[in-house]
Amino acid sequence: MINNQEISDEHLNSFVDNELSLDEQSEIFNAIGRDEALKERVCGLRSLKEMVQHAYRNPPAYRVSPINKLNNWRPLNMLNMPSLSACLLLLLLGWGSGWIMFSGPMTTNTSKILSLFQASQSNDIAEQGNIIVHVSNSNPVRLQTALDETENLLAAYKRDNRQVQVEIIANASGVDLLRSDVSPYAKRIELMMAKYPNLDFLACSQTINKLQKSGVIVHLLPHTGIAASAVEQINKRLQQGWDYVRV
């Protein structure tokens, strides 16, 4: 016959969690009937267990965000292969026909944009070249690359006494580049603007509005312009014959 003192906490927990065999359970039930203190220990453990269950029954803010839904994502090995093949075929067809139709002008334009920064250093670019640089990402490495390349370009033009107008337009998270309280390059931008009067920085007002709606107070760097919309500005400049570089 066992009594309260002989039953360890671990054993009693096993009893509460239904981990004991029927014989062991009967033994404890008998002991509980004889011993009030043991009964109290068991009640205490049971009420603790119930309290924990109650406390986490409805955890707060369980809301699956749209991007966290599994329906939108499957690993490659789970995709339906026939559908995947059909999609790939369609994609190839589309790409092929597009390439055939626009191979001439597109190739020239694309390669020009891609090699724009490099070309500037080898003086291959036209005498009068206006460039709009689009920054839509707040990755510091990209921001630094954008500033480095723009500065190299402006320095090269200045050295050769050639005219160039450069606009750096930021939207989405790229606006961080121009926010005085967030930008890691505030001082550098200020120096660049002082050094190169032909360089302008513009922020997209739609992005600013979005940020302000979400409660973020946006302070832009001094002398930063605001464009009604980055896309509109880029489109306008492209129509005016500017070259477009996206960083």
Place this chain on the structure above:
Amino acid sequence: MKILSLFCGTDTYQKQLERIRPKLYRVAFSWSHNAALADDLVQETLVKALKNFRQLRDPAQLNGWLFSILANCWRDHFRQHRDMEDIDALEECHCAIQTTPEDEHAQSQIVSKVWDAVAKLPVGQRQVLTLVDLEEFPYIEVAAILSIPIGTVMSRLSRARQSLKTLLNELAPQQPGQVSQIRRII
């Protein structure tokens, strides 16, 4: 037919995962006491489960398998935030909840008291306690999920409940002193 069932089976599998998601979230929340982090941990768990679904040989073990992935994700989270959390002291690590006026106001409620008490438990004890109490896993399965011996499960659980009892007594409002009864004096 077997090949066809491979393709059809994936949808069923995905639905099963979605069904278990709230359970995973509840446990992840009880470990972290941070809704956003819990949601991220669950999402990471499910993505890993989808990627490695071929590793699950017995579909009956899906539940336990998912919780062991969750435990690994939680451990990885600590590793990634080594600068903030001491991974070597994981078992003894304490996670304090940041209190806000709203939290303080809710202190009077039993739910908040239990959250506070559970959050004060060492991580290892917290994991065992919640897997046993919330998901009612047998000790042997908890041992497999957390990759620890069953004896450790039992001792952690025992210490967890002991501490929880003490903490809840500490957090409970002091009992007012005996109010003297009004007696009629004839």
